[in-house]
Amino acid sequence: MVAYESSWAWSLARTELETALPRRWAHSQGVARAAVELAPHLRCDPDLLVRSAILHDVGYSPNAVATGFHPLDGARLLRDRHHADxxxxxxxxxxxxxxxxxxxxxxxxxxEAEFPILDNQVLVDALVYCDMTTTPxxxxxxxxxxxxxxxxxxxxxxxxxxxIQRAAPAIRASVSRVDHALAAHPK
Structure with missing residues (x-):
């Protein structure tokens, strides 16, 4: 994890969350650890998965909040202030x-207009898996x-x-797809 911890994404997430929202920072670190463990077993860009994992909740940062909807606020922060991929x-x-x-x-x-959903199911499922199998x-x-x-x-x-009740079936399906991929390609 050390190589990832020195990345700009890790530094940004730490700056935005560690002091202001320590529990959210702990969750983000756990999601990133899950991504580091998971990435070698899936056909996806491991760096992209880990960066998205550590930054997925950056929209909760007081510096990002505009709409109060953290996925949108975080994406805008990354796009507009940090010119992220x-x-x-x-x-x-x-x-x-x-x-x-x-x-x-x-x-x-x-x-939908600003940030269309990706068509990379493996990567989308992997991020859902990491987020939804990590406690706060x-x-x-x-x-x-x-x-x-x-x-x-x-x-x-x-x-x-x-x-979350509406999303639960889709969340479970994503986690199940990742579990099946892991079972098909054990360590």
């Missing part, structure tokens, strides 16, 4: 079925426990609660 920006914007949450917020058209504190968990934790934390009738 378009593929990375689109992964951050659309991580973990953000389009469904954007719909709940009335931002679906904005997200950065530990590993099951997808079932992660979804339940999000619902419990936000409440089932809240915007985020409704979103």
């Amino acid at each position: 378009a593929t990375l920006v689109r992964l951050v914007a659309n991580h973990s079925f953000a389009l469904l949450e954007a719909e709940e917020r009335g931002l679906r058209e904005v997200l 504190d950065g530990s590993r968990t099951t997808v079932t426990n992660r979804i339940a934790e999000i619902i419990a934390r936000y409440g089932p009738e809240t915007l985020v609660g409704r979103f």
Whole structure:
């Protein structure tokens, strides 16, 4: 992980999250660790997966918040202030079925127009897997426990609660596809 920790993405995520949002920083580090472990077993760009993992929640940073929708705010921060690679920006914007949450917020058209979803299913699934099998504190968990934790934390009738319940089947399908890929190519 040391090589990744010195990357600009890691430095940016640390700067934006470590002090202001230490728990979000712990989660991001856990998601990145999962990406480092997962990447060699999938047919995807490992550096892109790890960069998107460490930066996926950068939109929570007080320096990024504009709309209050962290995937959109993070993608705009990366695009507008850091001139990040378009593929990375689109992964951050659309991580973990953000389009469904954007719909709940009335931002679906904005997200789709600015940051179209990637057609690289392996990479999209891998980022979902890393995010949705990592607790808020950065530990590993099951997808079932992660979804339940999000619902419990936000409440089932809240915007985020409704979103995660709608997204749960797609999230589970992504995690399942990654699990099958891992089983087909064991260490």
